[in-house]
Amino acid sequence: MSILATDASCIWREIMLQLISVLGQAKRAAIREHLAQLDYNLESDVSSYARGRKRYWLEWEWDLKHKVFRNGVKDERLWTFCQRIFPGCQIGLVAKGDVGIDWHRDDSYADWEAITINLGQTSVGI
Numbered sequence: 001m002s003i004l005a006t007d008a009s010c011i012w013r014e015i016m017l018q019l020i021s022v023l024g025q026a027k028r029a030a031i032r033e034h035l036a037q038l039d040y041n042l043e044s045d046v047s048s049y050a051r052g053r054k055r056y057w058l059e060w061e062w063d064l065k066h067k068v069f070r071n072g073v074k075d076e077r078l079w080t081f082c083q084r085i086f087p088g089c090q091i092g093l094v095a096k097g098d099v100g101i102d103w104h105r106d107d108s109y110a111d112w113e114a115i116t117i118n119l120g121q122t123s124v125g126i
Helices: 025-037 076-085
Strands: 003-006 011-012 018-022 056-057 060-063 069-071 092-094 115-117 122-125
Touching: 003 069, 025 076, 076 092
Parallel strands: none
Antiparallel strands: 003 122, 011 018, 011 115, 056 060, 056 092, 060 069
C-alpha cells in the first residue's frame, strides 16, 4: 500500500488515481458553506476503520448489516454538483472530521469506479 497526500482542492479518480480537476478557492468556499448548512445530517460513522468520523450519504445509504440500500440525504444543489463532476453517479458519501480512514476492503456495493472530492487534507491508500 502506498499513501498519496492530496492537495486540499483536488478531485481524484480513485481507480487510477488520476487528477481530473482542481477547484478554485471561491468554489471550495461555496461548497463548504453549503455543506455547513447540512451538518444536522451528520451521524457518527459505524465503521471500525473510521472511528470518530461524522458522515452522511447522498441519495442512497448502504446498510452494511442488511446489505440493502435505503434513502439517503436528498440535496439538489449538492447532487447537481456531484453529477457535474461524475455524470451518472448514483451514491455519495459526505465525511467530516479530523479522523482519517484506515485501510479496508469496501463492501460489495462499492465495487465500481469512485471519485473523491477533497475539500480538506487527506491521505489516500492504494
